[in-house]
Amino acid sequence: MLDGYKIFMQEFNITEDRLIEFGIKETVYVDQDIVREEWKALKSRVLDGSSKVFIRGYGREARGTDLYLTMYSNIFGHNQFFKDPTNNTSPANMIK
Structure with a gap:
């Protein structure tokens, strides 16, 4: 089965940790x-x-x-x- 996230991260050379860091940094908090x-x-x-x-x-x-x-x-x-x-x-x- 294909994992779109893994394919994306491999294609753009992004680690799982970096993706998580990005998500936390860009989250809008109220x-x-x-x-x-x-x-x-x-x-x-x-x-x-x-x-x-x-x-x-x-x-x-x-x-x-x-x-x-x-x-x-x-x-x-x-x-x-x-x-x-x-x-x-x-x-x-x-x-x-």
Whole structure:
């Protein structure tokens, strides 16, 4: 079986340690106080439906997402759950 990472690292002469170092160095971190407050706000929105909560799509081409939206609606008693249009819009906006 082919391992795409190994092939890539061999082709570009990158060691596993160097790849890990790069990943750590280039990771975008968010201030922990902001993370804590946003987490509290998200939990509140999930529980009370005060504003939209975005989820990632489920399944190939997100065809199963409606199953999750229905389940969340039934569990939490509101319809403020929506599929994130790109599966990354909400997280990217949060980091900005």
